[in-house]
Amino acid sequence: MATGNGSEPPKRRKGTRAAIGSTTLAQVARAADVSEATVSRVINRKYGVAPATRQAVEEALKQIGYERPLDNRLVVMLTPNLKNPIFALQGERVENELNPHGLTTIICPVYPGTPRERDYVESLVDAGVAAIVFLSSSNTLRDEDHRVVQFVESRGIPYVSINGGFPEYEAPVVSTDDWRAAELAVGHLWDLGHRRVGLLAGPTGNLPADRRVEGFREALRRRGVEDPEPFVVRQHFNVEGGRQAAAVLLEQGATGIVASSDEMAFGAYRAAERAGLRVPEDVSVVGYDDSPVLDFIGPPLTTVRQPIERIAENVARIVTSLISSRAVSNEEILVEPELRLRRSTAPAPSGA
Structure with missing residues (x-):
């Protein structure tokens, strides 16, 4: 798309040039100890320039104050x-x-x-x-x-x-800040009296998912939970992944669920319904992202909003x-x- x-296009600021003059091209080439053709290739981001050479030319361009348009x-x-x-x-x-x-x-x-x-x-x-x-x-x-x-x-x-x-x-x-996001979600549920709080986590090796797991563990340990690991369930960032992970947590007696995406939170709704439980009377759910549709589902989803x-x-x-x-x-x-x-x-x- x-x-x-x-x-x-906006007017250029004073001192910004659309093209580099031949005199300046030669100055940059001498400063970087390369040919003028190499300087031209770097300016136009062409292939065939070694990383160290490209870096030297970029530094020389900065020294003369050249800015690409x-x-x-x-x-x-x-x-x-x-x-x-x-x-x-x-x-x-x-x-x-x-x-x-x-x-x-x-x-x-x-x-x-x-x-x-x-x-x-x-x-x-x-x-x-x-x-x-x-x-x-x-x-x-x-x-x-x-x-x-x-x-x-x-x-x-x-x-x-x-x-x-x-x-x-x-x-x-x-x-x-995914660590802070986990703290916000856990802290909210903890303040509501939930002591069996679980996490619907994304796949291992996904950086945001791993960070949210780290934040979740830290948040529970700060509240005296020595081993949070049994309450971390990894799945895909979608509704079905959330449903499968939430089913595991509900079997373990979780009353509070932190989801790593709003879609996973929707899956938690389905898992609760299949288990004969109500949201939020029996289990509370917190999502992540703040999708535009959250006010239109039942019940509207509490979530951590990405800025x-x-x-x-x-x-x-x-x-x-x-x-x-x-x-x-x-x-x-x-x-x-x-x-x-x-x-x-x-x-x-x-x-x-």
Whole structure:
């Protein structure tokens, strides 16, 4: 799905050049100890330049104050799918933040870690890709072959990741604070008197899922639970995965359930219904994401909201800085989530 604002490109700031002059090209070549042709290839992000050479040229460009123009350039967003409302909303927010800078966004739904992810990037890079945004794509998978980012690095294309980065490379990352999200959910249920609290966790090796598990364990240990592990059940981030995991927790007597996605929380509703239990009278459920439909299900779902607007603001700031060759920090930015109270949580049943 390709989108863009269609507006006129913004005026350039003073000192920003659309092209680098021949005199300056020679200066950069001398400073980096390379040929002018190599400098040109780096500026235009062409292949065939060694990483160390590319870095030397980029440093020389920064020294002379050269900034690449922002207008008429593409930003590619790689996301697992657009069926999940949270990915669609996040992509829309990032697009809205980038459009005023004259950047056109292309959203590519891919299955993370597959050849299709790299195929999208390779097919678009020569069209003038200014930057890549990994929106919960292969950057969330710990043990996958990250060939796509290897290709992006080889071409010197700047990139930023959302909700997890690539451990083998230093690049900017903007994430929801999943440890804090787990603390908010557990703390809410604990304050309502629930002492048998379980987690519907995502698959092992998925970075956000693993972080939420770590946060869940820490939150229970702080409250005196010595062994939280039996109350962590791993499954897929979908309704059926949530139903299967919740069924296990309900058999163990859980009265409070923390889901790692709103879809998994919907699965917990189904598991409770099949077990003859009511939400929230018998079991309380907390979701994660804050999908737009939550006010329209019964009962409306209490959830931990991902701060997609603030994530998008940070991503746009980083992307525009990277494209202009301005320095940015590679320290991961953790954005604070918030608890949205609805009617799927209530005090623990008496005697629980």
